[in-house]
Amino acid sequence: MSTSNTDRHAAGLVTLKSITGSSGEAVVDSLKDIAPDFADWIVAFAYGDVMARPGLDKSTRQIATIAALTALGTASAQLKVHINGALNVGCTPLQVTEAILQMAVYAGFPAAINGLVAAREVFLERGVSPLSPQ
Amino acid sequence: MSTSNTDRHAAGLVTLKSITGSSGEAVVDSLKDIAPDFADWIVAFAYGDVMARPGLDKSTRQIATIAALTALGTASAQLKVHINGALNVGCTPLQVTEAILQMAVYAGFPAAINGLVAAREVFLERGVSPLSPQ
Amino acid sequence: MSTSNTDRHAAGLVTLKSITGSSGEAVVDSLKDIAPDFADWIVAFAYGDVMARPGLDKSTRQIATIAALTALGTASAQLKVHINGALNVGCTPLQVTEAILQMAVYAGFPAAINGLVAAREVFLERGVSPLSPQ
Amino acid sequence: MSTSNTDRHAAGLVTLKSITGSSGEAVVDSLKDIAPDFADWIVAFAYGDVMARPGLDKSTRQIATIAALTALGTASAQLKVHINGALNVGCTPLQVTEAILQMAVYAGFPAAINGLVAAREVFLERGVSPLSPQ
Amino acid sequence: MSTSNTDRHAAGLVTLKSITGSSGEAVVDSLKDIAPDFADWIVAFAYGDVMARPGLDKSTRQIATIAALTALGTASAQLKVHINGALNVGCTPLQVTEAILQMAVYAGFPAAINGLVAAREVFLERGVSPLSPQ
Amino acid sequence: MSTSNTDRHAAGLVTLKSITGSSGEAVVDSLKDIAPDFADWIVAFAYGDVMARPGLDKSTRQIATIAALTALGTASAQLKVHINGALNVGCTPLQVTEAILQMAVYAGFPAAINGLVAAREVFLERGVSPLSPQ
Secondary structure, eight states: SSOOOOHHHHHHHHHHHHHHHHHHHHHHHHHHOOOOHHHIIIIIIIIIIITTTTHHHHHHHHHHHHHHHHHHOHHHHHHHHHHHHHHHTOOOHHHHHHHHHHHHHHOOOOHHHHHHHHHHHHHHHHHHOOOOOO | OOHHHHHHHHHHHEEEEHHHHHHHHHHHHHHHTTOOHHHHHHIIIIIIITTTOOOOOOOHHHHHHHHHHHHHSSSSSHHHHHHHHHHHHHHHHHHHHHHHHHHHHHHHHHHHHHHHHHHHHHHHHHHHHOOOOO | OOSHHHHHHHHHHHHHHHHHHHHHHHHHHHHTTTTTTHHHHHHHHHIIIIITOOOOHHHHHHHHHEEEEEEESSOOHHHHHHHHHHHHOOOOOHHHHHHHHHHHHHHHHHHHHHHHHHHHHHEEEEEEOOTTOO | OOOOOOHHHHHHHHHHHHHHHHHHHHHHHHHHTOOOOOOHHHHIIIIIITOOOOOOOOOHHHHHHHHHHHHHOOOOHHHHHHHHHHHTTTOOHHHHHHHHHHHHHOOOOHHHHHHHHHHHHHHHHHHHOOOOOO | OOSHHHHHHHHHHHHHHHHHHHHHHHHHHHTTTHHHHHHHHHHIIIIHHHTTTTTTTTHHHHHHHHHHHHHHOOOOHHHHHHHHHHHTTOOHHHHHHHHHHHHHHHHHHHHHHHHHHHHHHHHHHTTTOOTOOO | OOOHHHHHHHHHHHHHHHHHHHHHHHHHHTTTTTEEEEEHHHHIIIIIIITTTTSOOOOHHHHHHHHHHHOOSSSHHHHHHHHHHHHHHHOOHHHHHHHHHHHHHHHHHHHHHHHHHHHHHHHHHHTOTTTTTO
């Protein structure tokens, strides 16, 4: 509770940018017309309170989100945001793909296939090789 | 396809033991009466083909599984197996907890609370402090 | 059991029209070629037996459905039907948005974002202001 | 709409008994104190309108329900009811187990393991061998 | 962003108490040993930022949460908290039951049955009649 | 474990072709650029180890998969593959539709509607009558 709301928002913006580049801010901005407070919660809570925390490194946090969204199978747009996020914070395409493949065991083959389809779209958009270990 | 089934099974057993200690083998053994082939799939496919792969380190794989099972919310027994697995391969209690907390953002607070309840049970059984960074 | 099937069907049609206008009947009609009995179940069971019940007012019933479909995240077309339904029975755009926002807590931010995207589409189609309290 | 409600209810009771023996009626009766109309919907809609339909044989209907409830992973009590139901209408323990195993592919290993745990409980209660092909 | 964190926390505590009585605080307190920041998020974010908002009345918010948790089927403990919460803020047992029944249409009969089981437990603990309209 | 990997792969290819015709192989081939081992798992594990098993006939296996994917609601592309698969191994359009309708009871009306939408697309592509009993 010692962090002020200004600090939460500032920390959230820094984390949002480092993970999503300009695309995260675009999502936040696009929500301001319909739900301005929700747009602020993404910055201050999701990125400021949660994703900015030091206890787990940024790459592992992105892998955790990719695994969860692949398993849930209900948020393909957000999955693509976080596949981009993983690459932005230093994960390789291969690490992203491995996390998605692993979900075949925990959430079934259709979930993994749909995760791979999302990953391929992101890799194509960025012009990276899907099997690149770096 | 170059790996023989004997190799798959052997690799799976090594990985299963390194992650779950003796408890994973106990689960596999307990399934042999009702579904012996399924017991073998856990070893040869889930651990031999998938979890033994080199492209993602063991700690990150356990965090990915913890994130997915916390988000799905339908497999508390398996979540506990993989919280134990995370600690067995070198994750700290704090890292496990962080991955679960993060699911509040991606799957909601009830999912995260139920994940924390599972984690607390594992930490108590092992006698480790939940906030320990090491 | 005292209600006849004719009564169930008639009550269902009235409720279906009051909630969905002409769009609900269009969905029902579109299903008659592939599953005529299912089309009847929507009218007689879903709307006649369930949604026509007096124990909860129509607005609250639509909010309950919006909350559930936002949380599940697997039925965006039906979510839009019930966002329209909520507005048809007297909910304000703001009340619809609040119910969706609340799902960030119970089902996660991606579920809420996808719910907001559906709501914005409906609000645009109807030409209503998303932040209108009336 | 030509079927009267009395007919729906009567058809539902016959189907309910043939699938669940006395246990289904016990579930229905137990719900009468809290939701008497819902208890009637189980009989008249779920069993009368849907499960009594001729287009798919009873065994296949039970296998379909077992597959769905195993995949969803949120209704273990109902899964046990329908594993019993499958055996009551002539499925073998092996067929039940096969349907559950198959869900490892479509919904992941934890879902299949939890389905097997439910099946083992039912097989034990009935004193049948899990691997019996008849 | 004009609300300070002290204000968020204070507003959250008031809302938490008005909805959950002493049980919500007990849940929050029980989480402090394993995840103190998460305990604070429940108060400041879930109840302070979200549930305290004026745009939807407290009764409808509880009905929305009950509908969502019944549909998801993965959080029975939290469902019971919010069934209690609904009764605490003025919903009748009948309104709670109606919202749960409605989920038979949107999430299936097993989800509704499990919701009714949770409701019956709460009604019994509180000594209220399940069919009471007041 | 007595089956060699060559045998698993060969059995899987035969089963894959008998169920999906050429479309399954196309899916497998399309995944080879991004995840070649996963493409092999589909053949050797999903179709070779699991779907080729003798304990349940091919038609019932397809119905089980259709029921599960309809209930989950997160894999419409794969649902269409298996609706085609059901027709390929001898199920009638009516049997497919019945399995989907039944999911209204176990997973809700929106899940069943979305399943019917997928079925209608497949029936149209194949030029078969949706109500044909043969």
